[in-house]
Amino acid sequence: MRAKIDKVDIQLINLLAKNSRLTYKELAEQLKTTRQRISRRLDKLEKMGVIKKYTIIPDFDRLGYVYVILGITLKPAAPVDEIIERLKDDQDIKIIERAIGSHNLVIHLVAPKDMKDIEKKIHEISKKIDGIDKMDITFITEIVKFEIL
Amino acid sequence: MRAKIDKVDIQLINLLAKNSRLTYKELAEQLKTTRQRISRRLDKLEKMGVIKKYTIIPDFDRLGYVYVILGITLKPAAPVDEIIERLKDDQDIKIIERAIGSHNLVIHLVAPKDMKDIEKKIHEISKKIDGIDKMDITFITEIVKFEIL
Structure with missing residues (x-):
């Protein structure tokens, strides 16, 4: 059976979404429970x-990077799983999302600020995407x- | 003068991007420095x-939410700052990004899985965006x- 997510779990997730560096002690105080219980949850x-992920x-910009989002619309029969497999290990591709709607695949690139390199990178990625x-x-x-x- | 970001800062940022819950002690060990220096950095x-943000x-999906990205293209003279000001405090809008290229504004929504409510929400947002x-x-x-x- 699948474990359930209860109200306290949701509160815990909300606290960590706001600050993932809160210690067990701080989380326990805010949720009026013990460190052991926080750790178990x-x-x-x-x-x-x-x-x-905790991140x-x-x-x-301050780190010298450009953040680019590629919103890709695929032809109906395009092999999404294969495409994802081909892109997954690319170090410059940070986020890959499957989707429906305007785009079927959303790719987030973080790369040094050099427009020529970025153009090359986008070209390289698009060659890997059939359909x-x-x-x-x-x-x-x-x-x-x-x-x- | 603007403080500089050095090589150790970048290593620290990379470690925290992979796991933002690493303690000062763990970070200090990995970067061969002291907890005090990590704390200062x-x-x-x-x-x-x-x-x-640490998040x-x-x-x-497991939390019962739908994650929607709205990629908005504005007409050339649209008042971006005003639009952002109008959208900023909306609780369902989690991320707002200014951009150039295909879209000028990227809005990320996280909302309960109810397509009727989502449709209403998207309609409400688009009414707030001139141009x-x-x-x-x-x-x-x-x-x-x-x-x-």
């Missing part, structure tokens, strides 16, 4: 895959708001 | 805004890969 949520949101119908290329210039939950 | 990077990446030329609506079905740096 986090173990559970990690094993279930409900928490996929940071950096200022890409591409349309690609929207969007350069993020500023993250105005960033929350997860 | 993190303070600096937070104050500089190079680290914008988690959850499985939105909208085109809106690409993409529903993320699976995050296949997620790295930050």
Whole structure:
């Protein structure tokens, strides 16, 4: 049977989404429980895959990077799984999302600020995608708001 | 003068991007320095805004949410700043990015899985955006890969 996510789990996830560096002690205080119980809940949520990653949101611009989103529309019979397999290990591709709607595949690139290199990279990626119908290329210039939950 | 980001800062950022829950002790061991120095560097990077947030990446689907990306193309003279100001405090809008290229504004929505409510929400958002030329609506079905740096 699949483990359930309860109200306290949701509160825990919301707290960590706002600050993933909160200690067991701080989390326990805010949720009026013990460190041991927090630790057990986090173990559970990690094993279930409900928490996929603890990470940071950096200022890409200050680090010298460009953040590019490729919104890809595929032709109806395009082999999505194969395409993803081909792109997955590319170090410059940070995020790959399957989707429906305007785009079937959303790829996020983080690369040094060199437009020639970025053009080359995008060309290289598009060659790996069979059955591409349309690609929207969007350069993020500023993250105005960033929350997860 | 603007504080500089050095090689050790970059290593620190890369470690935290992979796991933002690493303790000062663990970070100090991996970077062969002291906890005090790690603490000072993190303070600096937070104050500089190079680290914008410590957060988690959850499985939105397991939490009962739909993750929608709105890629918005504005007409040339559209008042971007005003539009952002109008959208910023909306609780369902988690991420707002300014951009150039295919889209000028990228909005990420996280909302409960109810297509009628989502339709209403998207309609409500589009009414707040003057000079909208085109809106690409993409529903993320699976995050296949997620790295930050």
